[in-house]
Amino acid sequence: MSIRKKILICDDEEGVRESLKLILEDDYDLAFASTGIEVIDNLKKEPIDLIMLDIKMPKMNGLETLRELKNVSPKTKVVIVSGYRSVEAANEAIKSGASDYMVKPFDTDQILKTLNKILQ
Numbered sequence: 560m561s562i563r564k565k566i567l568i569c570d571d572e573e574g575v576r577e578s579l580k581l582i583l584e585d586d587y588d589l590a591f592a593s594t595g596i597e598v599i600d601n602l603k604k605e606p607i608d609l610i611m612l613d614i615k616m617p618k619m620n621g622l623e624t625l626r627e628l629k630n631v632s633p634k635t636k637v638v639i640v641s642g643y644r645s646v647e648a649a650n651e652a653i654k655s656g657a658s659d660y661m662v663k664p665f666d667t668d669q670i671l672k673t674l675n676k677i678l679q
Contacts, residue, residue, distance in 0.1 A: 565607050567601055576591050582665070590607065595623060607635055609678055611637075659673055
């Protein structure tokens with residue numbers, strides 16, 4: 560039996576967290592955060608295999624959070640999530656250490672394939 564991977568979903572919108580929970584809960588252990596600060600606090604307490612991180616959040620945005628969490632836990636994989644298709648933001652995310660960049664609304668199969676590939 561394989562050990563389930565742990566995914567932290569960070570989005571300031573509860574509806575997005577709920578949608579991702581429904582998609583991922585059968586395959587992964589999940590944790591949730593609504594701010595970048597919560598992500599960093601979570602990472603300091605326990606290892607997380609992958610973080611799905613919203614780019615637009617109050618106080619500390621996704622790119623700022625990404626840079627900070629890479630200092631705390633360089634091996635943690637990150638997928639940046641955005642409501643906007645932006646080549647600039649995607650490039651910035653990848654340059655800052657993200658494994659991928661996904662645009663809302665989500666395609667369930669796409670999410671599962673992407674996360675599976677990253678977590679191999």
